[in-house]
Amino acid sequence: MATPSKASRTMRPPAAPATITSRDNRWLKEFRLALRGGLPTESGFVGVEGVRLVEEALGSACPIAAVLFSECGERHRERLAPLIDRPEIAIPILRTTDRLFEGLADTEHPQGVAALVKPRIASFDDLLRTPESACSPLLVVLTGVQDPGNVGTILRTASAFGATGAVTAASGQSGTASPFSPKALRASAGAALHLPVLAGMSLPILLTQLRVAKVNTLASCVHESVDGEKPLLAPWEVDWCEPVALLVGNEGAGLPEEVERSADARIRIPMSSGIESLNAAAAAAVLFYEAARQRSRPRRAGDL
Secondary structure (H helix, E strand, O other), X not given: OOOOOHHHHHHOOOOOOOEEOOOOOHHHHHHHHHHOXXXXXXXXXXXXXXXXXXXXXXXXXXXXXXXXXXXXXXXXXXXXXXXXXXXXXXXXXXXXXXXXXXXXXXXXXXXXEEEEEOOOOOOHHHHHOXXXXXXXXXXXXXXXXXXXXXXXXXXXXXXXXXXXXXXEEOEOOEOOOOOOOHHHHHHHOOHHHOOOXXXXXXXXHHHHHHHHOOOEEEEEOOOOOXXXXXXXXXXXXXXXXOOEEEEEOEOOOEOOHHHHHHOOEEEOOOOOOOOOOOOHHHHHHHHHHHHHHHHOOOOOOOOO
């Protein structure tokens, strides 16, 4: 009987993994904690769900613990094959039943694909490193933004318009939702896995570090200026080509007064009468669009 050649053996598709049929399987417990529970595993891995997000995670520089397919989710295997079948990596590929996958998924109609990913840990120095395509650091600081959907949307918007890093910090009694929770990751479309994010920073320490690093702090305001306060700048009155950290506050209360007072400048989007403020994510989109407009044009003498 002829022996198969080496080439024919290497061309053979990988064997399908055995189907996990017990909800007590250790892998399913970790996926359930990370996805439905919204918590990181003991090793610090978080859950991403859906073919697009898993694709983003696999394409990032973040470590991947495992990829899980349901029976129906196997239809996405071919799309992800170039990322999960690379010989230089060895990611466990798992398979389970549709019923068990639905029990651990965080979405109502899961696509049957999920992964455990460890977000990269950014340092303050990482935030100050400016890519060649950027003229200076452009940071977003989320302080007291409690809705994970808003957190994710702001990170996605900031990344789309050229932000170089992000920070999440508590604001008084208001914490900021984790940028790596399942809902925030979905809202960010995976941007939180690519953008350097420093999560859970102490706000007073951060503001001090930004001052020492000569990064201008810009407080976004939801109310008009009153006598004795710093004047409010319009978005186009800011020089976004200098190092800037935009501070975005709580959805309802905005930034604490002491934070606004300590910032280098205060900014507010001019709006029609009768409209008090925009949603935090919508306001961030307007401001970062102006930042992108300025940072994409050639600098000339006399420019801001």
